[in-house]
Amino acid sequence: xxxxxxxxxxxxxxxxxxxxxxxxxxxxxxxxxxxxxxxxxxxxxxxxxxxxxxxxxxxxxxxxxxxxxxxxxxxxxxxxxxxxxxxxxxxxxxxxxxxxxxxxxxxxxxxxxxxxxxxxxxxxxxxxxxxxxxxxxxxxxxxxxxxxxxxxxxxxxxxxxxxxxxxxxxxxxxxxxxxxxxxxxxxxxxxxxxxxxxxxxxxxxxxxxxxxxxxxxxxxxxxxxxxxxxxxxxxxxxxxxxxxxxxxxxxxxxxxxxxxxxxxxxxxxxxxxxxxxxxxxxxxxxxxxxxxxxxxxxxxxxxxxxxxxxxxxxxxxxxxxxxxxxxxxxxxxxxxxxxxxxxxxxxxxxxxxxxxxxxxxxxxxxxxxxxxxxxxxxxxxxxxxxxxxxxxxxxxxxxxxxxxxxxxxxxxxxxxxxx
RNA sequence: CGGGGCGUAGUAUACCGGUAGUACGCCUGCUUUGGGAGCAGGUAGACCGAGUUCGAUUCUCGGCGCCCCGACCA
Numbered sequence: 083x084x085x086x087x088x089x090x091x092x093x094x095x096x097x098x099x100x101x102x103x104x105x106x107x108x109x110x111x112x113x114x115x116x117x118x119x120x121x122x123x124x125x126x127x128x129x130x131x132x133x134x135x136x137x138x139x140x141x142x143x144x145x146x147x148x149x150x151x152x153x154x155x156x157x158x159x160x161x162x163x164x165x166x167x168x169x170x171x172x173x174x175x176x177x178x179x180x181x182x183x184x185x186x187x188x189x190x191x192x193x194x195x196x197x198x199x200x201x202x203x204x205x206x207x208x209x210x211x212x213x214x215x216x217x218x219x220x221x222x223x224x225x226x227x228x229x230x231x232x233x234x235x236x237x238x239x240x241x242x243x244x245x246x247x248x249x250x251x252x253x254x255x256x257x258x259x260x261x262x263x264x265x266x267x268x269x270x271x272x273x274x275x276x277x278x279x280x281x282x283x284x285x286x287x288x289x290x291x292x293x294x295x296x297x298x299x300x301x302x303x304x305x306x307x308x309x310x311x312x313x314x315x316x317x318x319x320x321x322x323x324x325x326x327x328x329x330x331x332x333x334x335x336x337x338x339x340x341x342x343x344x345x346x347x348x349x350x351x352x353x354x355x356x357x358x359x360x361x362x363x364x365x366x367x368x369x370x371x372x373x374x375x376x377x378x379x380x381x382x383x384x385x386x387x388x389x390x391x392x393x394x395x396x397x398x399x400x401x402x403x404x405x406x407x408x409x410x411x412x413x414x415x416x417x418x419x420x421x422x423x424x425x426x427x428x429x430x431x432x433x434x435x436x437x438x439x440x441x442x443x444x445x446x447x448x449x450x451x452x453x454x455x456x457x458x459x460x461x462x463x464x465x466x467x468x469x470x471x472x473x474x475x476x477x478x479x480x481x482x483x484x485x486x487x488x489x490x491x492x493x494x495x496x497x498x499x500x501x
Numbered sequence: 502c503g504g505g506g507c508g509u510a511g512u513a514u515a516c517c518g519g520u521a522g523u524a525c526g527c528c529u530g531c532u533u534u535g536g537g538a539g540c541a542g543g544u545a546g547a548c549c550g551a552g553u554u555c556g557a558u559u560c561u562c563g564g565c566g567c568c569c570c571g572a573c574c575a
Contacts (some may be wrong), residue, residue, distance in 0.1 A: 092526090094511095094512060094513090094525090094526090095512080095513085095525060095526085095537065096512055096513040096514090096525075097512095097513085098512080098513090099507090099508095099512090099513070099514085099567090099568090100507090100508090100566095100567050100568060101567090101568080102568060102569070103568095117567095119566080119567090120566080120567065120568085175573070175574085176574080193575075195575095224574085226573085226574075227502065227572080227573055227574080228502090228569095228571095228572090228573080228574095230568085230569080235574085283575090284575090286575070292575070294575095303574085346575060347575095348575060350575090376575075378575075414534075414535060415534095416534060417534090446534090447534085447537085448533085448534055448535085448536080448537070448538060449534065449535040449536060449537095450534090450535080450536035450537050450538080451536080451537045451538095452535090452536085452537090453535080453536050453537085454536065454537050455537085457536090466535080468535070469535095470535075
């Protein structure tokens with residue numbers, strides 16, 4: 083339980099004048115993030131809780147398909163990247179680079195294929211060592227020419243990146259399928275399942291397509307064409323007759339939508355394993371490059387998308403699975419009404435024993451301010467305790483997504499929270 | 502990187518070639534307490550640099566920063 087009087091962040095009545103994007107305006111107003119410079123946001127207690135909730139779900143789903151979590155260094159050795167031709171040239175635009183005191187340079191990682199492939203050289207040498215799957219949730223740096231749309235396109239952001247190391251193409255294809263399913267589970271769990279589509283996008287050198295997970299959102303950067311029946315989509319970038327024939331789609335059933343790329347999975351083939359010498363011996367003793375895949379997911383971006391699609395004129399509105407707290411208890415205690423705070427304390431103890439996380443607004447403010455803050459912060463369940471209801475067995479419960487409160491028994495309240 | 506806009510208290514905004522006003526916040530006191538309450542008092546501000554001018558927050562130029570459109574974007 084966190085006492086709101088102790089929460090160091092404050093809400094604001096006004097939206098910041100230097101943000102247009104709904105996600106940034108709401109997240110800043112409600113005190114979830116702090117803007118440092120363009121495209122760079124710090125996470126404050128409430129925002130960090132949301133990210134941790136998202137990350138927990140990601141970890142559960144990644145672990146369930148055999149992912150092993152790692153944490154690689156941000157600082158990157160240029161030599162590795164030179165060997166895969168991603169240090170200079172086209173990559174110039176994206177790198178943040180920094181100088182070493184004694185001379186020389188390091189880069190701040192914008193992705194980690196090179197680093198992890200190099201690490202795996204120490205650990206993979208036989209077909210018996212394969213397949214292996216490693217992932218991390220970590221800060222990425224990209225020197226965007228133009229940061230925009232609040233947290234949706236930042237220069238520093240969290241990314242979950244998973245990499246697969248397989249013997250054969252078939253082995254990788256099977257895992258690739260598993261990741262697709264795991265991603266849809268994640269999107270469903272965080273409340274974006276209905277509006278997220280597996281989307282065919284350009285594949286690069288090693289496969290005909292890559293797959294993006296595109297979440298419908300008005301502030302998105304991507305245009306996708308959705309087949310609602312089949313629950314798949316095609317990115318505008320690759321939409322042509324050949325692709326449609328490949329996928330068995332018809333132009334007539336496709337609907338144009340704006341979306342945000344919240345995940346992207348693709349085959350890397352042997353590009354990095356060959357470039358960096360990650361080889362294994364098969365049963366006959368012959369050497370082959372490891373077949374790799376890469377699977378990205380953006381927690382920061384997902385937080386922004388949820389703010390965009392669920393937020394309304396009153397503020398944020400979090401799905402229960404990613405909300406910073408399970409319930410927001412608002413007490414309207416007047417002078418001499420100690421029975422109100424006593425009832426809150428009893429309720430908190432009971433709810434915490436059932437594992438719920440509570441934000442308790444114990445501040446001595448007017449009801450209007452407390453309700454407005456509660457709406458702005460967007461915890462899904464609000465419980466109001468005041469002289470109006472302190473004498474009953476029932477609890478006054480209002481959902482963020484509904485207009486009216488209802489009176490629930492303790493058991494009804496608990497089952498509502500467990501939904 | 503090309504184009505456009507903007508930069509005034511903590512926040513949001515206004516006015517002005519003669520040193521800035523309002524609201525919210527914050528502090529003090531009193532009243533108030535189911536949708537950002539009231540009264541009184543107080544606190545706090547012109548992004549940086551150069552130029553024009555008797556005088557620049559205001560005009561000009563440069564820089565920096567922020568936002569938007571485009572380009573870019575495993």
